[in-house]
Amino acid sequence: MHHLKKGFWMVAAAVVSMLVLVGCGNGSSSSSGSGDKGSNVTLTVGFWKGDSATESQARKDEFKAFTKKTGIKIREKVYNDYNTQLMTDLVGGTAPDIFYVDSSTFPSLQQKGVLESLDSYMKKDKFTSSDFYKPTYDAFKGTDGKQYGVPKDYSTLGLYYNEALLTKAGYKASDIPKTDTEFYKFLAQLKDKLPGVTPFVFSPLLARQMYIMQSTGAKIVDSKGNANLDDPKIISALEPMVDADKKGLMKTFKEIGYGAPQDAFGSGKVVFSDEGSWQVSGLQENFKSLKWGTTELPSTNGKQANMVFTVSWSMNAQSKHKNESWQLINFLTSKSEMATYAKKASVLPTRKSVASELNLNDNKQMAPFVKAANYATPWIAGTNLALIQTRYENIFPSILQGKVSLKTGLTEATQSANKDIKQQGN
Amino acid sequence: MSRAERKKELIQAAVFVLPTLAVLLVFTLFPVVYAFYLSLNKVNLVGNVSYQFVGFQNFINAFNDSRVAEALWNTAKYVLIVVPIQTVLALILATVLNSGIKFQKTFRSLLFIPTLTSSSALTLIFMFIFSLNGPINSLLMDLHVYTQPINFLNDQSTVLYAIMAMNIWSTVPMFMTIYLSGLQDIDSAMYEAADIDGANMFQKWFKITIPQIAPVTNYVVMMGLISTFQLFDQPYIVSQGSGGPNNSTLTLSLIIYQYAFRQFGTMGYASAIAILLTIVIFIISMVFRRFSSEDITGEGR
Numbered sequence: 135m136h137h138l139k140k141g142f143w144m145v146a147a148a149v150v151s152m153l154v155l156v157g158c159g160n161g162s163s164s165s166s167g168s169g170d171k172g173s174n175v176t177l178t179v180g181f182w183k184g185d186s187a188t189e190s191q192a193r194k195d196e197f198k199a200f201t202k203k204t205g206i207k208i209r210e211k212v213y214n215d216y217n218t219q220l221m222t223d224l225v226g227g228t229a230p231d232i233f234y235v236d237s238s239t240f241p242s243l244q245q246k247g248v249l250e251s252l253d254s255y256m257k258k259d260k261f262t263s264s265d266f267y268k269p270t271y272d273a274f275k276g277t278d279g280k281q282y283g284v285p286k287d288y289s290t291l292g293l294y295y296n297e298a299l300l301t302k303a304g305y306k307a308s309d310i311p312k313t314d315t316e317f318y319k320f321l322a323q324l325k326d327k328l329p330g331v332t333p334f335v336f337s338p339l340l341a342r343q344m345y346i347m348q349s350t351g352a353k354i355v356d357s358k359g360n361a362n363l364d365d366p367k368i369i370s371a372l373e374p375m376v377d378a379d380k381k382g383l384m385k386t387f388k389e390i391g392y393g394a395p396q397d398a399f400g401s402g403k404v405v406f407s408d409e410g411s412w413q414v415s416g417l418q419e420n421f422k423s424l425k426w427g428t429t430e431l432p433s434t435n436g437k438q439a440n441m442v443f444t445v446s447w448s449m450n451a452q453s454k455h456k457n458e459s460w461q462l463i464n465f466l467t468s469k470s471e472m473a474t475y476a477k478k479a480s481v482l483p484t485r486k487s488v489a490s491e492l493n494l495n496d497n498k499q500m501a502p503f504v505k506a507a508n509y510a511t512p513w514i515a516g517t518n519l520a521l522i523q524t525r526y527e528n529i530f531p532s533i534l535q536g537k538v539s540l541k542t543g544l545t546e547a548t549q550s551a552n553k554d555i556k557q558q559g560n
Numbered sequence: 561m562s563r564a565e566r567k568k569e570l571i572q573a574a575v576f577v578l579p580t581l582a583v584l585l586v587f588t589l590f591p592v593v594y595a596f597y598l599s600l601n602k603v604n605l606v607g608n609v610s611y612q613f614v615g616f617q618n619f620i621n622a623f624n625d626s627r628v629a630e631a632l633w634n635t636a637k638y639v640l641i642v643v644p645i646q647t648v649l650a651l652i653l654a655t656v657l658n659s660g661i662k663f664q665k666t667f668r669s670l671l672f673i674p675t676l677t678s679s680s681a682l683t684l685i686f687m688f689i690f691s692l693n694g695p696i697n698s699l700l701m702d703l704h705v706y707t708q709p710i711n712f713l714n715d716q717s718t719v720l721y722a723i724m725a726m727n728i729w730s731t732v733p734m735f736m737t738i739y740l741s742g743l744q745d746i747d748s749a750m751y752e753a754a755d756i757d758g759a760n761m762f763q764k765w766f767k768i769t770i771p772q773i774a775p776v777t778n779y780v781v782m783m784g785l786i787s788t789f790q791l792f793d794q795p796y797i798v799s800q801g802s803g804g805p806n807n808s809t810l811t812l813s814l815i816i817y818q819y820a821f822r823q824f825g826t827m828g829y830a831s832a833i834a835i836l837l838t839i840v841i842f843i844i845s846m847v848f849r850r851f852s853s854e855d856i857t858g859e860g861r
Contacts, residue, residue, distance in 0.1 A: 218821040225605040242824050246607030388714040391692025451607075521823050528804035532716050537806065550627060557621050558602075558826045 175458050176207040180223070180233035182216045184479070185412040186419060192478035200465050206458050217520070224248055231453040232462055235283050235446045237273040238341070242517045243448075244276045250449040251280040255460040265469075270444040270484045273512050283446030284467040287481040289410040290440050290506035291342070293432070294417075297425040299405045303327040307427055317432040318374060321383040324405055334384035334406040335398040338534065340526045342408065345441050345511045347371050349434040359516035361551040363526060363544045371435065372540060379534045386534065400424055410443060411503040415480045430502040442510035444484065482507070518555050525551045598831035605827055618832035628833060631803070631810045632840075638724060638791055638811070643784040646728045646735060650780065653732065654739035655769065668740070675734040683797045686726040687713060713798055716808035723794045723809065731787070735780045742776035743769070778852045782845060789841045792817065812837045 179197070183190055197208045211230050213219045217239065223229040235243060243249055255261070263271050266285065274283035295307060303324055311317045321333040336342060340354070347354055352367035362368070378384045392398040399407040400421035407413070408431060417426060431440055447463045449456065465471055467484075473491055476483040482503060483489050494500045515522070525547040533543040599619070602612040622628050653671065657664050674682060689695050690712040697709040712722040746769065754764050770777075792813035795803065801822065803810030812833060819830035 218817075221606060221821050221824075224607070243607075246604070246824060248607040386714075389692075389711060391694070391709070391711065393687070393691075517824070524802050524818060524822060527800075528802045528810075529806055531714055531804060532806035535715065535805075537716055543806075553625075558823070558829060 178230035180211040180230035186415040189479040235448040249282040250451040283448035285484040288444035292428040292502040294407040338530045340523045345439040355515040361522040364548040440506040440510035603828040639788045650735035658743045674730045716806040
């Protein structure tokens with residue numbers, strides 16, 4: 135009898151522990167199920183943090199305003215490693231209802247059928263696209279001609295200059311040359327006049343060099359999505375840059391021992407930096423005493439060229455709350471909300487009317503970035519861009535150090551990328 | 561014990577084991593089997609899920625992939641340098657801390673701190689230490705070892721060695737602690753006997769300590785082998801996931817990560833490389849076990 139009792143309690147304890155384990159699984163699914171009924175909807179919104187605390191605050195305020203207006207609650211899901219985490223979420227079926235999509239990952243996501251087309255919702259609500267900067271809006275048009283996202287903001291590259299160092303070398307901001315050939319000569323003069331100073335700091339990233347590489351008429355990716363980095367035209371376009379790095383006229387932030395381009399420029403030992411408009415708020419926050427200005431990038435091979443980076447709000451094709459999701463996208467990208475957000479977060483609005491409402495064309499710091507939106511190359515190149523980018527960024531630092539020649543390095547990177555593309559048949 | 565009681569006890573045992581077994585099945589066995597299944601397929605898990613059986617094609621591709629070969633070579637180089645150094649250093653440190661020097665408890669706690677810190681935080685600290693304007697460069701330049709600072713983390717010929725230094729520094733304390741507990745198990749009578757025979761410190765160390773502690777060494781080397789083969793976080797942080805510059809920090813785990821999470825539709829290939837890594841670790845551990853002796857010479861126990 136005694137044994138029996140003991141045994142009973144043990145079984146009971148084990149059963150309870152199993153129930154607890156099983157219960158965890160059940161609990162979460164039933165609570166999300168109950169959200170379906172009535173207006174008591176909670177949307178999950180996925181995004182990465184962004185460049186500044188003000189941006190996070192502005193986003194939070196927008197969500198609050200939306201909940202206040204519609205009663206739809208929002209659960210935030212912050213991605214620290216966007217690509218990895220979003221991929222895991224998509225595989226596991228736990229991806230948010232709405233999430234950020236970067237233009238570079240858009241082709242892959244769209245062709246995998248992950249995103250919901252917004253066309254029918256737009257038609258119903260008479261959403262007009264003409265107000266948006268065309269390159270940013272079209273970045274999220276699928277291969278089928280449908281729209282899969284609304285760009286929330288964008289950035290282009292600008293030339294940041296350190297005023298004190300220019301003055302020290304005997305120049306004014308208006309002396310900065312407007313063409314690349316003149317600009318390289320100018321960098322050489324600065325190097326002579328300012329010993330111990332790096333004339334130009336840049337990032338060895340495909341996203342930052344793509345517009346230069348394509349300035350001689352070739353594309354970094356061919357029509358089939360294969361890498362084309364070893365095209366003679368691309369090599370010749372990159373040559374001046376590699377030479378300038380070897381001469382010490384320009385250096386990557388890593389080569390001069392910094393963890394980020396902003397830190398290198400903020401150190402006050404660098405005259406120029408080609409960075410996005412996101413660096414404006416960063417410099418204002420972190421390097422308050424630094425005197426700096428922005429201007430347009432010098433022309434590349436006779437033409438104005440630049441990159442445009444844009445991110446959309448897109449809807450998950452698996453979302454259970456599609457109407458509410460569209461309501462949120464429509465709200466966030468509406469004229470008034472975009473203006474509020476752009477002002478608070480100091481980002482560039484994708485609606486032209488908002489840009490003029492905020493007088494961005496007259497804003498000394500922002501105007502160069504806004505101007506570039508008219509001619510910039512979007513950061514999109516087919517479905518294999520991530521792979522090609524990894525190979526390029528793997529080899530480029532070694533090319534700059536002279537461990538591999540530009541031609542050999544890019545040829546190897548291209549062959550390695552294309553072998554992979556062929557094998558994996560993306 | 562009667563048959564009925566025996567049966568009851570068996571049921572009891574089964575009930576107790578059940579929760580653990582369930583966890584093991586769901587989180588260990590199932591992923592292993594699933595990974596093997598994935599490795600035989602061309603898989604797309606995102607969006608329109610599809611499996612296309614390709615047999616051993618993923619494995620054949622991996623054998624012909626120069627990046628996989630390079631990653632294997634990097635990993636092997638890393639293992640060959642890190643495991644011996646960390647084992648020897650751990651044993652020396654443990655001996656010193658076991659010798660009754662002053663403040664040995666304080667030293668033990670201090671030395672253990674790196675092991676308690678997250679490895680990504682450590683990596684960031686080390687990236688600062690090894691940076692162009694960091695302490696290592698200024699120290700070596702002040703000592704006139706060289707005049708121009710070395711960009712350890714941006715140079716394909718030095719970056720892997722910098723990562724090795726990081727890893728040795730952060731794992732040695734952990735193994736040192738394991739050695740410490742091993743050292744305390746050695747019978748002090750053996751040392752006393754050696755003292756009477758007139759053995760000096762080194763003789764005692766080589767003739768008593770090292771043979772007596774062989775089982776612990778086996779464990780330490782085995783754990784060292786497994787963890788170094790799986791090297792991932794430091795190269796990932798240092799190269800921002802690219803394995804660069806020029807594949808110098810490309811390890812097998814990093815390649816697996818790249819195919820699994822950076823690219824779409826290559827989960828099968830990633831699984832195949834993961835299976836290969838498992839086989840490599842398994843074979844090396846087996847070979848090591850075959851040639852290492854668990855027998856302790858003499859009469860320690």
